[in-house]
Amino acid sequence: MAFADRDRRFRPKLPRRKRWGTAVYAMLVLSILVGIVGLVTLIAQVVVEGAGWLSFGFITNFPSRFPERAGVWAALWGTVWIMGITFLFAVPVGVGAAVYLEEYAPKNRLTRLIELNIANLAGVPSIVYGLLGLAVFISLLGLGRTLLTGGMTMGLLVMPIVIISSREAIRAVPSTYREAAYGLGATRFQVVIGVVLPQAVPGIMTGTILAMSRAIGEAAPMIAIAALTFVTFAPTGPMDRFTVLPIQIYSWVQDPREGFSGLAAAGIIVLLVVLLSMNAIAILIRNKTQTRSEE
Amino acid sequence: MEPTNNMERGPALQASLGRRRKGEITERVAHGLFLAAALVSVATTVGIVLTLFVQSVGFFSEVSPWEFLTGTEWSPILKDENGARHYGVLPLVAGTMLVAVIAAALAIPTGVGIAIFLSEYAPDRVRKVLKPAIEVLAGIPTVVYGYFALTFVTPILRSIFPELIFFNALSAGLVMGLMIVPMISSLSEDAMVAVPRSLRQAAYALGATRFEVALRVVFPAALSGIVASFILAISRAIGETMLVTIAAGATPRMTLNPFESIQTMTAFIVQVSLGEAPRGSLEYNTLFAVGLLLFFMTLVMNVIGSITVRRFRESY
Structure with missing residues (x-):
């Protein structure tokens, strides 16, 4: 008995467990490295291949059969137009929906349905939005394969992002602010417009920029509504046909001729610079408002 | 008065x-x-639901749903040597799943490793730098990943495996894995950070080492959140379009061989869209039948994923 008891005694085996700990730590560091090295290689590859193709002419030229004369002017303007229409469509509707869910909605089945629905929409593949745009805006409403169709399709695509981040921003407004306003006799609409929304603006702007930076890189839904791949004019109105930066990049990536792969990389640099500056603005807004609330 | x-x-x-x-x-x-x-x-x-259903009705009036869902040959645009077209969607599903599985095989260990490191090991200062750096990966447009797969990863893989075809599932899958890493790592990290500190303290008090606390206490406690992150990330991989269109090829094929050229459901939709199929034609309707299947596959996965997340949130 005594012998068996001694056998069952806890043995720490610390050296062995420490070795395991080191091995696990090494694996974890390795996984971090996979992520970081992947990111760095990707950016290095793009810069190395594309930097030589960047020039003033690359920005101001239209696409061309000759890589040294090709540029992103048409795609850049298409992207600017799409961004504008997406913004005008997604932000008012998205913020409105967020205000409804946070300030008005009763706790009932309709509200739960809307919430569930927004969560699911955020996971719908972007190409499916393209099919929606194709069937509804083009076939049903006859808006054509235009900037307006593209912007509205993109607006629907990013709306869940706007709604979710606006809701967070609205929820973060202290309820004492609302109570104070109600105490002074303000109506619900006055509380929303005069108190809640102004306080939530920085958060809403951050979310909007996130939504826009998602929209700027999306190519799939634009291809589904048949944006063009070779455009030699800058759009002048919402009913023009168009191309956008990611589609221009896609068509250059697909082009097996000499030089076009470099053009694609240069286009990617332009796209990433635009994206980075948008995100930098979002971070600036966040930092500025954070310090203010600490004061 | x-x-x-x-x-x-x-x-x-x-x-x-x-x-x-x-x-x-x-x-x-x-x-x-x-x-x-x-x-x-x-x-x-x-x-979305109405569009996909209504347009698919046109397709299913000409092709039986049974043939669509169980057929192993997909050639809706080009006729085969006998002049027939085939509408079995399984090759597209197989291609989609092949890429998603390769992506998951890279992204799941990497993403979970990053999550454990950030939540259990990294000091605050390191975490503040690494976390946003990893999340940058999530913000990069998918055409850029496609370019990266085609011009960097594929040539490297071909120098290792000379028999590799230029457009192949392996390269697209690996780069897709890199793309979904931040999804897995940030959702899993959220799940692990939510594990109560008292559980860790109890384990340390019993003499557990750091990796034992991380792997035997925190990881199982956060498991449902971590599994949910896998499901959501794979759903994302299934719906991803540009990367597979650029790098994985346009050859619908029933294969599990990652060295082959394949076609995914999303890449097929792009291929037909670029051809601007005439409205109402069978090709045009094919878009929506494939879109419907894609929508349901991702919907089911997203619903399962969000139910799992909610479950785990309620337990603490």
Whole structure:
């Protein structure tokens, strides 16, 4: 008995467990490295291949059969137009929906349905939005394969992002602010417009920029509504046909001729610079408002 | 005195009441507008489901759903040597799943490793730098990943495996894995950070080492959140379009061989869209039948994923 008891005694085996700990730590560091090295290689590859193709002419030229004369002017303007229409469509509707869910909605089945629905929409593949745009805006409403169709399709695509981040921003407004306003006799609409929304603006702007930076890189839904791949004019109105930066990049990536792969990389640099500056603005807004609330 | 006072108050009260009535109208209009904005999202879902169903009806009146779902040959645009077209979607599904599985095989260990490192090991200063750096990966447009797969990863893989075809599932899958790493790592990290500190302290008090706390206490406690992150990330991989269109090829094929060229459901939709199929034609309707299947596959995965997340949140 005594012998068996001694056998069952806890043995720490610390050296062995420490070795395991080191091995696990090494694996974890390795996984971090996979992520970081992947990111760095990707950016290095793009810069190395594309930097030589960047020039003033690359920005101001239209696409061309000759890589040294090709540029992103048409795609850049298409992207600017799409961004504008997406913004005008997604932000008012998205913020409105967020205000409804946070300030008005009763706790009932309709509200739960809307919430569930927004969560699911955020996971719908972007190409499916393209099919929606194709069937509804083009076939049903006859808006054509235009900037307006593209912007509205993109607006629907990013709306869940706007709604979710606006809701967070609205929820973060202290309820004492609302109570104070109600105490002074303000109506619900006055509380929303005069108190809640102004306080939530920085958060809403951050979310909007996130939504826009998602929209700027999306190519799939634009291809589904048949944006063009070779455009030699800058759009002048919402009913023009168009191309956008990611589609221009896609068509250059697909082009097996000499030089076009470099053009694609240069286009990617332009796209990433635009994206980075948008995100930098979002971070600036966040930092500025954070310090203010600490004061 | 009393009456004169009343007469003086009269118009003011009237005006105030008028203002209030006008205010009530504003209130109601505002309420209606906000509700309408919220309902746009419901309309979007209804629009998606209706669109896909209605347009698919045209397709399924010519092709039986059974043939569509079980057929192993997909050639809706080009006729084969006998002049026939085939509408079995399984090759597209197989291609999609092959890429998703390769992506998951890279992203799941990497993402979980990053999550454990950030939540259990990294000091605050390191975490503050690494976390956003990893999340940058999530913000990079998918055409860029496609370019990276085609011009960097594929040539490297081909120098290792000379038999590798230029457009192949392996390269697309690996780069897709890199793309979904941040999804797995940030959702899993959230799940692990939510594990109560007391569990860790109890384990340390019993003499557990750091990796034992991380792997035997925190990891199992956060498991449902971690599994949910896998499901959501794989759903994302299934719906991803540009990367596979660029790097994985356009050859629908029933294969599990990652060295082959394949076609995914999303890449097929792009291929037909670029051809601008005439409205109402069978090719045009094929888009929506494939879209419907894609929508349901991702919907089911997303619903399972979010149910799992909610479960785990309730347990603490």
